[in-house]
Amino acid sequence: MSVPPGLPARITGRLGLDDMARHVPVPFRVPPGCAGLRIAFEHAPHHPGAGDIPHQLSISVIGPDGSRGTRHNNADQSVLLSETSASPGYLPGPIEPGLWRVEIDTHRILPPGGIDWEITVEAVAAPDAVPEAPPPAFVPRTGPLWVRGDLHRHTFHSDGLWSPAAMVADARARGYDFAALTDHNTTSALREAQTAAGQDLLILPGMELTTFHGHALALGSGALWDWRIRDGQTMSERAAAIMAAGDLYVIAHPMSAGHPFCTGCFWAWSDMLPGPARLVEVWNGTWGPGPKNPLGLDLFHGWLNAGHRLVATAGSDDHGRGSPEALPGHMLVSVAVLSVPGLLTALGRGHAVLTSGPRFTLTAQAHGRDLLPGDCAPGPVPLTLDWSDAAPAGRLRLITGRRGEEGVRVAHEATVGPAGQVTLDPALLKGADWAMVELRDAQGGMQALANPVFLGAGWEG
Numbered sequence: 001m002s003v004p005p006g007l008p009a010r011i012t013g014r015l016g017l018d019d020m021a022r023h024v025p026v027p028f029r030v031p032p033g034c035a036g037l038r039i040a041f042e043h044a045p046h047h048p049g050a051g052d053i054p055h056q057l058s059i060s061v062i063g064p065d066g067s068r069g070t071r072h073n074n075a076d077q078s079v080l081l082s083e084t085s086a087s088p089g090y091l092p093g094p095i096e097p098g099l100w101r102v103e104i105d106t107h108r109i110l111p112p113g114g115i116d117w118e119i120t121v122e123a124v125a126a127p128d129a130v131p132e133a134p135p136p137a138f139v140p141r142t143g144p145l146w147v148r149g150d151l152h153r154h155t156f157h158s159d160g161l162w163s164p165a166a167m168v169a170d171a172r173a174r175g176y177d178f179a180a181l182t183d184h185n186t187t188s189a190l191r192e193a194q195t196a197a198g199q200d201l202l203i204l205p206g207m208e209l210t211t212f213h214g215h216a217l218a219l220g221s222g223a224l225w226d227w228r229i230r231d232g233q234t235m236s237e238r239a240a241a242i243m244a245a246g247d248l249y250v251i252a253h254p255m256s257a258g259h260p261f262c263t264g265c266f267w268a269w270s271d272m273l274p275g276p277a278r279l280v281e282v283w284n285g286t287w288g289p290g291p292k293n294p295l296g297l298d299l300f301h302g303w304l305n306a307g308h309r310l311v312a313t314a315g316s317d318d319h320g321r322g323s324p325e326a327l328p329g330h331m332l333v334s335v336a337v338l339s340v341p342g343l344l345t346a347l348g349r350g351h352a353v354l355t356s357g358p359r360f361t362l363t364a365q366a367h368g369r370d371l372l373p374g375d376c377a378p379g380p381v382p383l384t385l386d387w388s389d390a391a392p393a394g395r396l397r398l399i400t401g402r403r404g405e406e407g408v409r410v411a412h413e414a415t416v417g418p419a420g421q422v423t424l425d426p427a428l429l430k431g432a433d434w435a436m437v438e439l440r441d442a443q444g445g446m447q448a449l450a451n452p453v454f455l456g457a458g459w460e461g
Helices: 164-173 190-197 235-244 292-305 340-349
Strands: 009-015 023-030 036-044 056-063 066-071 078-082 098-108 115-124 141-150 178-181 202-211 214-219 248-251 279-284 311-315 330-338 352-355 359-366 369-371 383-388 394-401 409-416 420-424 434-440 446-450 453-455
Touching: 009 023, 023 115, 036 056, 036 098, 056 078, 056 115, 098 115, 141 340, 164 178, 164 190, 178 190, 190 202, 202 340, 214 235, 235 248, 248 340, 279 292, 279 446, 292 394, 311 330, 311 340, 311 352, 330 340, 330 359, 352 359, 359 446, 383 434, 409 420
Parallel strands: 141 178, 178 202, 248 279, 279 311
Antiparallel strands: 009 115, 023 098, 036 078, 036 115, 056 066, 056 098, 141 330, 202 214, 214 248, 330 352, 352 446, 359 369, 359 383, 383 420, 394 409, 394 434, 434 446, 434 453
């Protein structure tokens, strides 16, 4: 594709079915002295004309110094960039002279294809800079303590319906101590969310790498990670780079329905089953009624039996569409300090329980050492469970597995009330390499799930 000699620029093209799952580059040149850019992307038809599912295209903007963000949102594909401001999904910064490009990210093109597109770029005056005070710093809380929060939330900076402030207000109303901001392929809402959260609600910076073959969360630094896996690259290399930088990498909703209902939502990276990943979202949104969460938990059990020491996570994946009365999965985490580093450390160790609301904790002791979910014990140990705020007639289940075997065993099951405490006999763990404890309701829906306790040698990695 030829590069227009300057601005304004108008570039057109056509996408067909062969363009599915591509990053189509559209280059343009920015002259010196440009204070702002306005980029518009239009395409037609938006809908293939049959069925209820639209095409799904987004645009990424890349300048000479790197990515300026992505708006993963079919409804709004207009971009305004300057040194001090940017449209939702994009990052402000200098408008460098030189070669820029828009990439059309073709997440979903449905038959019969034939999408005509147009991109226009023009230089504009920069808006007047409005001085902004830095967000108030969160005040860490010293533990040890169990804290509650959500690892998977979106705003209208990607495809959510609510503002960062509304997302924060909902997290606060739910009694969360922390909330992760994980917009699709962008970190542009972080400052707004931190400002709304103030000093008493911890915002965990993050993003959801929304690739064509699976979604993953990067949590911790707030870095804008490159979410595109191009020819010659692998997802496992990208995951290793994210983790080497100190962020957590979480395989998100691996058994969600895929194309065309949610293109890219099903985990299909063959080098990442689970590859270097150590955290897996087994509980996405509410537990049912669909199969994605039970299948995700089955997948997690299989990876444990294959010898992988893993951490299970839950997240609401809330886009602002749910009811305040909904009870999505979220986390109870045992932290030494409630701060971003403290939370990352605890999550990385698996010192966490997944819950839809009940308070549920697991503790154990081995040779005088206190153990939490995610820890290793030299062999069978008594597991002490405490719970409250559960359903009136629940089921407490002990699930165990062995490396090299298929399937799991229900080693113990008992009817329990809405609150209680029980210590499980270590004989129930005989012959097991790992154990997880579930709290389900009378219909079998998950209420809470403790991360695995690993038994015996060989789990140090």
